[in-house]
Amino acid sequence: MSHINRARNFPFEERDQSDTAEAWYNEPIRSENQRLALENMSLKRLLRENGISWSETSALSLGLPESRAHAGTKRRRLRSSKVQVEQPPLPTLPTEIQLVILEMALTSDHPIVDPMSKLRPGTQTQEEGWRGNQIAIGCLAVCKVYHHEGTRFLWKNNSFVFTSHSALRNFANLSPDFRKNITDVTLRIIATYYDDKMKSHSVTGNVPGQRIKIKCVPRRRENTLSRKGYKSYSWLQLIDFLDALRPPFDPSHPKKQDRPRLFPNLTALRIDFVNFPREYLMYPDHDLHRLAAHDLGCTIDELMLTGLPHDERGRKVMLDLSGMVRDDGLLLKARDTFIQNNGQLRKMDDCEVSPKIVRPWKLVAREMAAARDPAPEVYAHHHHHTHDDPELEATPEVPGHPESMWKKKKTIWKLTPLTRDSSARKWTEFSRTWGSVLEQYDADVDEDDSKEIVCDECGEVHDPLTDHDF
Numbered sequence: 221m222s223h224i225n226r227a228r229n230f231p232f233e234e235r236d237q238s239d240t241a242e243a244w245y246n247e248p249i250r251s252e253n254q255r256l257a258l259e260n261m262s263l264k265r266l267l268r269e270n271g272i273s274w275s276e277t278s279a280l281s282l283g284l285p286e287s288r289a290h291a292g293t294k295r296r297r298l299r300s301s302k303v304q305v306e307q308p309p310l311p312t313l314p315t316e317i318q319l320v321i322l323e324m325a326l327t328s329d330h331p332i333v334d335p336m337s338k339l340r341p342g343t344q345t346q347e348e349g350w351r352g353n354q355i356a357i358g359c360l361a362v363c364k365v366y367h368h369e370g371t372r373f374l375w376k377n378n379s380f381v382f383t384s385h386s387a388l389r390n391f392a393n394l395s396p397d398f399r400k401n402i403t404d405v406t407l408r409i410i411a412t413y414y415d416d417k418m419k420s421h422s423v424t425g426n427v428p429g430q431r432i433k434i435k436c437v438p439r440r441r442e443n444t445l446s447r448k449g450y451k452s453y454s455w456l457q458l459i460d461f462l463d464a465l466r467p468p469f470d471p472s473h474p475k476k477q478d479r480p481r482l483f484p485n486l487t488a489l490r491i492d493f494v495n496f497p498r499e500y501l502m503y504p505d506h507d508l509h510r511l512a513a514h515d516l517g518c519t520i521d522e523l524m525l526t527g528l529p530h531d532e533r534g535r536k537v538m539l540d541l542s543g544m545v546r547d548d549g550l551l552l553k554a555r556d557t558f559i560q561n562n563g564q565l566r567k568m569d570d571c572e573v574s575p576k577i578v579r580p581w582k583l584v585a586r587e588m589a590a591a592r593d594p595a596p597e598v599y600a601h602h603h604h605h606t607h608d609d610p611e612l613e614a615t616p617e618v619p620g621h622p623e624s625m626w627k628k629k630k631t632i633w634k635l636t637p638l639t640r641d642s643s644a645r646k647w648t649e650f651s652r653t654w655g656s657v658l659e660q661y662d663a664d665v666d667e668d669d670s671k672e673i674v675c676d677e678c679g680e681v682h683d684p685l686t687d688h689d690f
Contacts, residue, residue, distance in 0.1 A: 229421070231452035233502045235460075236414055238439070239453070243386045246338065249393065319369060326370050327377040328354035331406060335380055336394070337387035343410060344383075345558070345565050376401040383408045385460040392468035392482060400484045407461050410494040410560055411454035411501075416441040421450070423497040426530050426556055432495060435563040454496060455504035455537070461491075462511040481519065489520050489544070492557045493527035494565070496534070503533055504540070513543025518612045521549050524573070526640060527556040545578040547614035548632060554640040575636045575648060577655035582614070584630060584652060584670050585681035621647050625661040628668045629653075 244250070267273070313321075330351060333344060355378075360370045375398040382388045382405070391399070413421065415436040425432045441448055467479035523545050528534040542551050554573045559566050621633035630652035635645040649658045653669050673681050 229450065230500060230502070231413055231450045232447060233454065233456055233505075234447060234451045235456055236412070236437070236439075236451070236453055237446070239412075243384075247386070248336070248390050322359055322366060322370050323373045323377065325356040325359050326373045330354055331379040331381045333381045333408075334383055334387040335391070337384070337390050340384060342560060342563050342565055343408065345567050347567070371398065372401075375399070379404055379406070381406045381408055382461075383410065385457065385464045388461060388464040388482070389468075392464075396470065396480060396484070399482065400480070402483050403485055404488045404490075405483060405486060406490040406492065408492045408494065408558070409454075409457055409461060410558075410565070411452060411457070411496050412437060413495075414439050414451045414453070416448055417450075419450075423500055425559065426496075426498055426527065430559075432497065432559060433562045434495065435560075452501060454501050455508065455533075458491075458537070459505060459507050459511060462508070462516060466511070466515055481516070486520055488522040488524075490524040491526070491541070493525070493529075494556070494558045495560050496527055496529045498529035498531045498534065501529065501533055504537055508537065509540045509543070512540045517543045518546045520544055521546055521615045522552070523549070524552040524554070524640075526554045527558070528553065542578050545615075546612065547579045547582045548617075549578045549615040550634050550636065551576050551578050552637070557640065570639045570641045573637060573640050575634070575650075575657060577632060577634065577650045579683065580632055580650065580652050580655045581673055581681055581683070584673075588670065588674070588681065624649060626658070626666050628666050629658075630668065630670065631658060 330348070332354070333339065333348065355374070357374075360367045360374075375394070380402065382391075388407075413434050413436045415421075416439045419436070421434040421436065423432050423434060424430065436450075465482050467481050470479070473479055523541060525538060525541065528538055538551075538553065545551055552573045552575050555571050556568050559568060618633070618635055624631050624633075626649075632650050632652050634648055634650060636648040638644050638646060650656060651658055651669075653673055670681075675682050
């Protein structure tokens with residue numbers, strides 16, 4: 221009985237209807253269209269009250285001849301043409317110096333949170349809130365030249381953090397010419413919890429001995445058949461983020477070409493999971509694998525995951541998200557970057573990262589397949605392989621790495637960050653077969669282990685990392 225009562229305190233995964241309706245109501249294009257419609261109505265009313273028509277049809281409806289309807293406009297146009305407007309003095313600095321100043325004014329030292337969207341409470345730390353505006357956005361309103369050049373600097377020189385999938389979808393309104401220059405993006409996914417009863421929930425964090433006090437969003441207990449009680453918006457929120465990364469609709473895009481993704485040249489993605497406790501959430505939906513491993517599969521070179529729960533659910537999410545990384549790409553895992561305790565976001569101390577290489581055995585498999593003649597017979601009951609998958613381009617090798625001390629073992633070098641939040645990197649050597657980090661050279665284990673990952677049934681190579689801890 222105690223186990224059943226404890227299980228009832230677990231949240232049920234569901235999208236909140238109130239938040240969905242609010243996001244639709246605050247959608248920027250819809251809000252802007254509503255504001256322009258109200259402004260247009262007020263301007264038409266002002267013209268009508270002064271006996272001025274805005275079209276021939278309205279002039280006839282008011283009983284005014286066309287010449288009278290537009291007479292006032294013509295007189296004002298002639299009168300305004302005679303007014304001599306004194307032009308302000310032009311800048312005297314050389315153009316190159318003006319562009320350098322403009323670029324510095326529109327480049328921030330810190331990531332910009334939720335660009336083109338309204339900030340939500342609880343998604344920024346106290347330090348981020350104190351920073352205020354980090355760029356001189358008013359420079360874009362000086363003239364057309366400043367607006368054109370400054371917009372290019374703004375989207376090319378800054379890094380961005382998205383805390384909601386709505387802010388990510390609003391980014392699709394930006395021209396593809398600017399979106400294609402963004403190569404590094406951070407997603408800050410904060411799990412949200414709802415309850416129709418005034419209860420406090422304290423859960424165990426991913427750090428030993430850590431307790432997180434969850435501040436639930438109160439919801440009225442409606443007299444409907446909808447699910448009631450304690451609910452969470454965690455894995456479904458991740459799915460909504462990934463769905464927003466898919467190719468947006470562009471009417472000018474040629475139909476015979478592949479549609480570009482939201483960030484066509486995205487190479488590095490970081491996902492910070494906030495308030496995802498271990499052994500607490502439900503298993504993610506199947507759409508996560510479809511989006512990560514198929515719709516967005518093999519599209520980035522590096523993926524960093526922080527704050528994933530240390531349980532089977534977190535491991536499944538990590539394996540699904542690793543499908544986004546290209547062959548020979550880098551997958552990084554670290555502890556929580558942020559903790560939202562009682563509604564306040566707090567940044568955790570820096571820590572080390574655990575790196576691995578995604579599917580490095582593909583090159584080993586191709587080499588073994590080329591050396592075999594003839595190819596081994598595939599058993600009819602063996603269904604591990606799909607031979608209709610296209611050959612996608614692997615992550616390019618970074619030049620300048622040190623010489624390997626391993627004589628027989630196949631290895632691969634990558635630049636890995638020193639810590640979770642550090643921009644400095646170091647050379648790290650990985651096993652080409654297993655994708656794990658190789659420590660100090662040991663002559664006793666220096667051997668070719670490619671045959672260890674060959675399937676006994678079909679003679680081909682499977683992913684050896686599926687059944688190994690990371």
